Amino acid sequence: MTRDIATRRSWLANHSNTLLNKTVYRMDALQEIISTGNWSLSLPLSCRDIQLTESLLTGAGDARATDLESPRPMLRLRVPMDQQPAVRELQVTLIDNGISLSIDGVFGDQTERAVKEWQNTNGLTVDGIVGPATWASPGLDEPI
Structure with a gap:
């Protein structure tokens, strides 16, 4: 865990987005908590519907630099x-994964219903919002 915190701190401190540079204090605070022995956390653990396991934290993974530089937008029903x-990409991908939906390029009631169905089927928080956890779910994780 200490290595992961140091890696994240370095990434935040050296990122070209200067807003991220200002968040290194969070990693410093975590490191201090660990150093003073006030931290007891064992894997696996769950955080915001994402399972963190030893293999996830130590594995090579398939993250790409473009994932960090240009995140996919949060989509939800709004006026x-x-x-x-x-x-439209979301609608096509949901259809490709067996969700009944028309492609109109509009995030309306029909798309929200389809997203909630997808979230429920995939064990995600059912809120109709397509944020990072929903985009990262298997089947939606690859841009078309």
Whole structure:
């Protein structure tokens, strides 16, 4: 865990996005908690519906630099309705994964229902919001 915190701190401190540079204090605080013995955490653990395991933290993984530099947008039902290209991508991908839905490029009631169905089927928090956890779920994790 200490190694992971040091790696994250370095990444935050040296990132080209200067807003991230200002968040290194979080990693410093975690390191201090661990150093003083006030930290007891064992794997596996769950955080915001994401399972953290030893193999996940030590494995090579398949993360790409583009994942960090250009995250996919958060999509949800709102007024006016969202009509960005990512909505159409989401709709196509949901259909490809067996969810019944029409492709219209609009995040409306039908798309929200389809997203909730996807989230329920995949053990995610069912809120109709396509954020990082939903985008990262198997089947939606690869851009079309």
